[in-house]
Amino acid sequence: MVDGTHAIDDLPTGVPYHARDDLERKLLRKLDLRTIKHLVCYVLSYSLESHAVYSSVRLAGYEADLRLQGNQYAAILSIIYVGFIIMQLPANMFLHWMQKPAVFLPSCVVVWGGVSVLTGFYTMALVSRLFLGFVEGPFTPGVIFLLSGWYKRDELALRISVIFCGTILSALFGSVISSSVVLTKMQGVLGQAAWRRETFICRWLFYITGSITILVGICAVFILPNFPHNTRWLTPEERALAVSRLADDAMPEKQTTMEGLWDAVSDWKVWWFSTALIFQTIGQSFTLYFPTIASTLGYNLRDTLLLTIPPWVCSTIFSLALSRHSDKMQRRYIYVLAANVIAMLGIIISIFTMNTAARYISMCLMAQAVAGSPVLWGWINNTFAREPAKRAVAIALINGLAQTGNIIGSFVWPSNWGPTYRYSYGICIAALGVSTAMLGMMHLYLRHLNKQIEKNEQDTKDIDELRHPIGFRYLV
DSSP, rough: OOGGGGOTTTSTTTTOOGHHHHHHHHHHHHHIIIIIIHHHHHHHHHHHIEEEEEEHHHHGGGHHTTTTOOOHHHHHTHHHHHHHHHHHHHHHHHHHHOHHHHHHHHHHHHHHHHHHGGGOOOHHOOOOHHHHHHHHHTTHHHHHHHTTTTTTEEEEEHHHHHHHHHHHHHHHHHHHHHHIIIIIITTGGGOSSSSSSGSSSSSHHHHHHOOOOHHHHHHHHHTTTTGGOOOOTHHHHHHHHHHHTTTTTTOOOOHHHHHHHHHHTTTTTHHHHHHHHHHHHHHGGGGGGGGHHHHOOOOOOHHHHHHHHHHHHHHHHHHHHHHHHHHHHTTTHHHHHHHHHHHHHHHHHHOOOOHEEEHHHHHHGGGGGGGGHHHHHHHHHHHTTTOHHHHHHHHHHHHHHHHHHHHHHTTTGGGTTTTOOHHHHHHHHHHHHHHHHHHHHHHHHHHHHHHHHHHEEEEEHHGGGGOOOOOOOOOO
């Protein structure tokens, strides 16, 4: 069996064999400090602008002020995902061709920060949210593709988890900012109302988060890496090590971007994961309405928003622990299953009781569904790790189609189903059940493939006839 941690043939002459581990630790520390912390800031600002604001302002009279009726609020909430669906695939294909995420991703960030600021002047919430979806869409698949170009399969889930904690934390900070800044502190500052009917948005929150996002995007051009072969701030030894340490995970670049597209769309696993994630996203639609769910506890606006904080703190901690253990054990599905089962338990509690304490406990349990998402994305990336071009397309295609679940999920929580929202909870638990079952079937299939790969290794007389390197196994 070939051990990827000792594939040092690509290292320059003069680097001692025993120094490889130390050099690898230094490289990972350097990558984590320069890349991960900056991407967390990205995701935090992105999620604040896109989701946290609209989740909170519904409680502050958004629908009443704009005289929204029926599904009009859900339409405003969901329209952003149309841009996600349209843009993610071509953007990731372009990123694979361009090979410069340090330029492409910050450019997207600066543009969406500008759109967020300008949203304060638009009079059409639907139009502004739609445009925001187009400029934000390339970000998530681009980040996952960038990370997969640096980290090994057993390192990836934890890094994705750290970055996606920005999404979880945005729900936390979004509630705090919306209650303390937008709804109170900024009222009337510089002649701008914190809430005005004709703008359709909370002006000051967009001004603040949009400006911060632009600054973060400009700084990122000088901080983020490209890929190992074209990142300037690596030493020659670090560059050689970054390439060689991924030898077991990725084949040398042989495919063009269009060949990767064809390989991805013709692989049924891509469509299976896409369908599973559509149901998974519908099952997690309660995250879009978390402040609305908290309002059923019967507290005032400020207390309601503050009560949404502890569940997301728990989810952040659980996500990091789950991903770290998943990488250590090199297993994936069992951790996604655990997160979904905990969430479904919380949903069941909410269906059968209106008791305040029980429903708040259920909210804490439901939030854990999000904790399994980084492990799931690590698993998806691991499954298509061998071919970079195909991986870029697969990540974008799966994530793009999964946004269909967010569009559907936006319409799952109409006001007339409250305050119990039993129908909404029923839809969520059914969707999570379907997703968990589909991912379980993929788990069994990949285990079957691993047994076939092992059998082929034992039976073959010529290793050149093998489709996979000696020792390669899918992470399941």
